[in-house]
Amino acid sequence: MRDDLLVFGTPKIEQEEIDEVVDTLRSGWLGTGPKVGRFESAFAAYKEAPYAAALNSCSAGLHLSLLVLDLKPGDEVITTPMTFCATVNAIIHAGGTPVLADVDPVTGNIDPRHIRHCITERTKVLLPVHYAGRACEMDPICALAAEHGLRIVEDCAHAIETEYRGRKAGTFGDIGAFSFYVTKNVATGEGGMVISSDQKLIARIRELALHGMSRDAWKRFEDSDKIHYTITEPGFKYNMMDLQAAIGIHQLARVEKNWLRRAQIWAAYSRELADLPITLPAPVVSDTRHAYHLFTIQVGEAEAGIDRDEFIRRMKKRLVSASVHYRSIPEFEYYQHRFGWRPQQWRNAMNIGRRTVSLPLSPRMSDADVESVIEATREILLGVRAARLPLPIAAGSGAGARIEQGDYAWVHDGD
Numbered sequence: 001m002r003d004d005l006l007v008f009g010t011p012k013i014e015q016e017e018i019d020e021v022v023d024t025l026r027s028g029w030l031g032t033g034p035k036v037g038r039f040e041s042a043f044a045a046y047k048e049a050p051y052a053a054a055l056n057s058c059s060a061g062l063h064l065s066l067l068v069l070d071l072k073p074g075d076e077v078i079t080t081p082m083t084f085c086a087t088v089n090a091i092i093h094a095g096g097t098p099v100l101a102d103v104d105p106v107t108g109n110i111d112p113r114h115i116r117h118c119i120t121e122r123t124k125v126l127l128p129v130h131y132a133g134r135a136c137e138m139d140p141i142c143a144l145a146a147e148h149g150l151r152i153v154e155d156c157a158h159a160i161e162t163e164y165r166g167r168k169a170g171t172f173g174d175i176g177a178f179s180f181y182v183t184k185n186v187a188t189g190e191g192g193m194v195i196s197s198d199q200k201l202i203a204r205i206r207e208l209a210l211h212g213m214s215r216d217a218w219k220r221f222e223d224s225d226k227i228h229y230t231i232t233e234p235g236f237k238y239n240m241m242d243l244q245a246a247i248g249i250h251q252l253a254r255v256e257k258n259w260l261r262r263a264q265i266w267a268a269y270s271r272e273l274a275d276l277p278i279t280l281p282a283p284v285v286s287d288t289r290h291a292y293h294l295f296t297i298q299v300g301e302a303e304a305g306i307d308r309d310e311f312i313r314r315m316k317k318r319l320v321s322a323s324v325h326y327r328s329i330p331e332f333e334y335y336q337h338r339f340g341w342r343p344q345q346w347r348n349a350m351n352i353g354r355r356t357v358s359l360p361l362s363p364r365m366s367d368a369d370v371e372s373v374i375e376a377t378r379e380i381l382l383g384v385r386a387a388r389l390p391l392p393i394a395a396g397s398g399a400g401a402r403i404e405q406g407d408y409a410w411v412h413d414g415d
């Protein structure tokens with residue numbers, strides 16, 4: 001057993017980040033400045049996107065994305081119940097009405113068949129989330145958007161490295177929003193970015209992120225010295241600081257190296273936990289690239305003998321902190337009161353949300369850390385099994401691992 005707590009989602013900060021932050025502090029330019037510009041250019045290049053704007057969070061990115069798509073009160077935005085509350089809150093803040101489409105029970109991603117059933121004449125935007133770093137089925141989603149004249153905003157908080165059929169996540173729709181929160185694959189503490197191929201959308205997001213201030217608009221009034229700015233609309237305070245970009249520049253430079261390390265850990269978990277009475281993440285489909293953001297297992301009382309919460313408590317006793325991503329959105333009181341939602345209405349998301357556990361998956365983890373997670377998981381689940389012997393082991397062992405690629409064919413078979 002470990003002798004110190006393995007904290008969930010600690011970022012790997014190296015000397016370059018530390019030196020760059022110190023350089024920023026010495027320069028006296030802490031706020032939005034040249035380093036934010038450098039970070040934006042590097043991120044746009046990495047994502048093969050024409051335009052990028054750095055913000056102080058992905059939540060801000062989602063909020064502004066919906067605003068610049070001119071969401072009107074009552075406009076419906078279809079998203080997934082298997083996401084962080086920020087996705088749904090952004091829709092509410094932008095004045096829209098969130099509509100949930102259930103997820104695929106195997107992948108946890110929004111199911112295009114369910115999206116189709118949710119589309120009404122009020123639907124304006126589709127907001128898919130690439131859950132855990134696994135690409136959503138973007139072909140059918142884009143086809144639905146084209147068919148019904150809908151805009152697409154991608155929540156790419158988990159999906160910095162994700163690709164689908166050779167294309168980068170965040171470039172399928174009108175805007176892609178990314179997070180650099182501490183636990184995310186590129187971490188700046190707090191931070192976010194939006195990308196788009198539409199220069200006008202990005203320009204308006206930039207203005208809205210800084211109070212709605214514009215120096216360009218003022219040019220029209222022939223103030224060529226740009227002494228003054230004007231206010232084009234009431235904006236927000238959502239800009240990124242150079243202090244954050246200083247970290248992000250070096251985190252991004254190491255994004256592929258860190259991805260490789262997480263891929264190794266992912267493979268070790270998949271191999272070493274395959275015989276346990278739990279469900280592992282669905283295998284990665286060819287022609288897509290998984291960002292390996294979350295390694296989620298499902299622990300159900302019927303198969304494992306203990307429920308998810310008890311599993312987490314026992315992991316904590318073994319000094320491994322595991323986390324939950326996510327209880328489905330309709331489990332939360334506010335949404336139940338406001339929209340009358342009940343978890344049972346989105347059964348797949350509810351089932352995943354009540355069983356899912358994310359094991360630590362950080363490039364900072366040593367081989368010994370990885371071993372300790374595997375050991376703790378095996379001890380707990382085999383311990384339960386031993387205590388139940390000689391009862392036969394329930395079915396469902398490693399169910400995810402047995403899903404073949406052909407099982408995804410439904411997406412294209414003419415629904």
Ligand SMILES: *Cc1c(COP(=O)(O)O)cnc(C)c1O
Pocket residue numbers: 056057058059060083084086087129155157158178179180181191192
């Ligand atoms: C983290 C996260 C967000 C919010 O990102 P912030 O940068 O913390 O605002 C939004 N959506 C999903 C799916 C997330 O995981």
